Amino acid sequence: MCGIVGYVGKEEAAEFLLEGLRRLEYRGYDSSGMATISPGSELSVVKTAGRIDELARRLDATPLSGNCGIGHTRWATHGPPNDVNAHPHVSHDGSVAVVHNGVIENYRQLKEHLESTGVEFRSATDTEVIVQLLAHAMERQGMFNGRAAAWQNSKDAEEPLLAVVAEVLAQLRGTYGLVVLFRDWPDLVMAARLGSPLVVGVDDQQHFLASDASPLVGHTDRIVYLRDHEVAVVRADDLRVVHRDEGHVRHRVQTLDLELDDVGLGGYEHYMLKEIFEQPETVRNAMRGRWSMDEATAVLGGLNLTPQQMRSVDRIVLTACGTSWHAALVGEYLLEELARIPVEVEYASELRYRNPPLDNNTLLFAITQSGETADTLAALREMKRKGHPTLAICNVVGSSIAQEADGGVYLHAGPEIGVASTKAFTSQCVVLAMLALYFGRLRHLSFGAGQRIIESLLQLPEQVEQALQCHAHVKQIAEKYAECRNFLYLGRQYNFPTALEGALKLKEISYIHAEGYPAAEMKHGPIALVDEHTPSVFLIPQGQVYDKVMANLEEIKARGGPVIAIVGEGDTRVASLADDVITVPRVDDFLQPVVTVLPLQLLAYHIAVLRGCDVDKPRNLAKSVTVE
Numbered sequence: 153m154c155g156i157v158g159y160v161g162k163e164e165a166a167e168f169l170l171e172g173l174r175r176l177e178y179r180g181y182d183s184s185g186m187a188t189i190s191p192g193s194e195l196s197v198v199k200t201a202g203r204i205d206e207l208a209r210r211l212d213a214t215p216l217s218g219n220c221g222i223g224h225t226r227w228a229t230h231g232p233p234n235d236v237n238a239h240p241h242v243s244h245d246g247s248v249a250v251v252h253n254g255v256i257e258n259y260r261q262l263k264e265h266l267e268s269t270g271v272e273f274r275s276a277t278d279t280e281v282i283v284q285l286l287a288h289a290m291e292r293q294g295m296f297n298g299r300a301a302a303w304q305n306s307k308d309a310e311e312p313l314l315a316v317v318a319e320v321l322a323q324l325r326g327t328y329g330l331v332v333l334f335r336d337w338p339d340l341v342m343a344a345r346l347g348s349p350l351v352v353g354v355d356d357q358q359h360f361l362a363s364d365a366s367p368l369v370g371h372t373d374r375i376v377y378l379r380d381h382e383v384a385v386v387r388a389d390d391l392r393v394v395h396r397d398e399g400h401v402r403h404r405v406q407t408l409d410l411e412l413d414d415v416g417l418g419g420y421e422h423y424m425l426k427e428i429f430e431q432p433e434t435v436r437n438a439m440r441g442r443w444s445m446d447e448a449t450a451v452l453g454g455l456n457l458t459p460q461q462m463r464s465v466d467r468i469v470l471t472a473c474g475t476s477w478h479a480a481l482v483g484e485y486l487l488e489e490l491a492r493i494p495v496e497v498e499y500a501s502e503l504r505y506r507n508p509p510l511d512n513n514t515l516l517f518a519i520t521q522s523g524e525t526a527d528t529l530a531a532l533r534e535m536k537r538k539g540h541p542t543l544a545i546c547n548v549v550g551s552s553i554a555q556e557a558d559g560g561v562y563l564h565a566g567p568e569i570g571v572a573s574t575k576a577f578t579s580q581c582v583v584l585a586m587l588a589l590y591f592g593r594l595r596h597l598s599f600g601a602g603q604r605i606i607e608s609l610l611q612l613p614e615q616v617e618q619a620l621q622c623h624a625h626v627k628q629i630a631e632k633y634a635e636c637r638n639f640l641y642l643g644r645q646y647n648f649p650t651a652l653e654g655a656l657k658l659k660e661i662s663y664i665h666a667e668g669y670p671a672a673e674m675k676h677g678p679i680a681l682v683d684e685h686t687p688s689v690f691l692i693p694q695g696q697v698y699d700k701v702m703a704n705l706e707e708i709k710a711r712g713g714p715v716i717a718i719v720g721e722g723d724t725r726v727a728s729l730a731d732d733v734i735t736v737p738r739v740d741d742f743l744q745p746v747v748t749v750l751p752l753q754l755l756a757y758h759i760a761v762l763r764g765c766d767v768d769k770p771r772n773l774a775k776s777v778t779v780e
């Protein structure tokens with residue numbers, strides 16, 4: 153939610169900043185801006201409501217020069233998306249500019265205090281207090297007195313500046329990833345992080361900053377993930393990191409494993425479509441190198457718990473938000489069926505404030521694509537505070553949740569840029585199936601049963617590929633139903649979470665009202681919605697509940713509702729009842745969500761395109777929700 157970029161080097165900063173903002177636009181896209189500085193001049197700022205294209209137009213009219221700069225793309229929290237509330241924010245005296253992700257919870261008190269000292273605020277944002285506090289503190293320290301000789305060299309000014317930054321950060325309650333640009337020290341920026349990610353790209357004679365790694369790709373593969381409570385002093389040729397409690401720390405430079413292809417459109421019209429078609433590969437990557445055929449189990453080295461500790465788990469809590477929460481529901485079926493462990497699935501936003509009685513041997517899994525979702529992070533922290541082992545199923549390497557969890561499993565699905573999650577969901581289901589196998593093999597599952605599960609999983613990438621062949625057919629079906637105003641999605645058992653996910657996909661990107669339900673539950677309310685204009689999407693692949701779902705389908709048909717059915721290969725019964733039939737390969741019940749969700753993703757995609765919606769950047773949404 154919101155994207156940050158920064159640059160210090162020998163090149164014109166604006167070039168990297170603009171390109172970086174384009175790559176981060178998926179994180180928030182209601183307004184944007186940038187600021188640069190050249191030695192001896194004032195801070196130059198260009199910012200605007202609207203998309204990055206609008207910022208680019210403004211920059212064409214008013215180019216920014218300077219080798220040091222910061223930029224931001226916003227998802228509004230405090231104050232509407234307009235030119236004034238867009239970042240960067242500049243202090244009343246023009247000495248400091250800040251870009252910020254996160255939320256400052258005590259901004260009202262801080263603002264009132266500053267206003268009482270005569271500071272005039274321009275924006276309605278919480279961020280502006282940071283920049284005004286910084287300028288205020290610097291003024292108190294006498295740092296601007298005629299740009300005093302003692303401070304002219306930024307090396308001399310570094311320690312006092314760090315002290316000022318630390319003093320201001322200590323006053324903030326909430327979360328931040330922020331980068332500060334100073335008028336009087338044009339050869340450095342300072343970056344600070346608490347609960348909102350920031351990375352530094354390291355290169356010879358230049359450094360890059362960003363709120364995730366994607367803007368760095370193609371510029372450098374050396375990356376430093378800042379930790380909470382760290383402040384980085386970034387110059388073209390130097391990077392120093394100071395931790396609030398540990399003082400100066402040695403930063404760890406890691407290798408960034410991303411290519412330009414990973415962050416580009418790769419010939420597709422939208423990231424969402426690209427990511428849908430990446431699924432044969434992402435499903436394969438989730439499993440790669442994670443099998444022990446000798447033991448007929450999954451090898452998940454990052455869990456950081458001994459088999460004995462795993463064996464003593466009495467209960468598992470899965471917590472997540474959005475699409476990841478739907479994957480958690482699939483996980484509940486998987487872990488209960490294959491591992492026989494009681495599982496609870498909790499919305500992270502509810503869990504964080506609830507106080508459920510949990511036994512000692514309860515293990516938490518936070519499931520998250522981004523690793524940054526504020527509620528999921530808070531729920532993980534709360535469970536950790538209570539002493540439960542906390543693990544993560546996460547996609548983004550080095551993200552906050554990946555750092556804070558005791559261990560976990562990465563999805564290795566590559567960057568997911570379309571706001572509506574697709575490939576992360578299928579990878580999450582696969583990883584949860586592997587976990588269920590792993591736990592099952594520690595308990596009651598026989599060697600032979602383990603082998604059969606592995607065989608089924610190994611066939612999945614090919615089956616996903618086959619399932620995606622429904623693309624052209626789904627597009628035709630989308631044309632038929634694109635004007636409908638309500639949809640129902642119905643499925644049972646493993647396909648109940650898939651129904652929820654199908655409905656969410658449609659809502660998110662096409663703005664059509666859709667509800668997912670366990671197919672039998674629709675008799676208790678939603679069936680009242682059924683008429684000839686309300687299609688029901690039925691998930692009815694062969695399996696243990698096939699006949700039951702068939703009965704539910706007949707109930708809908710009896711009331712004149714159109715039915716789109718997702719069926720397994722070789723099905724002969726559904727076609728005589730349903731209006732439209734989409735066929736996917738037959739897979740075991742426990743893997744069905746991975747194939748049945750694919751036509752639902754495509755259906756939502758094509759309906760959204762037909763309705764002229766901005767598929768990758770749907771209104772009001774953001775990819776990574778770093779606020780409560």
Ligand code: G6P
Pocket residue numbers: 473474475476519520521522523524525528571572573773774775776777
């Ligand atoms: C946002 C995104 C969803 C995503 C949810 C959870 O709402 O728009 O696509 O499912 O956050 O995100 P996470 O990164 O924790 O999986």
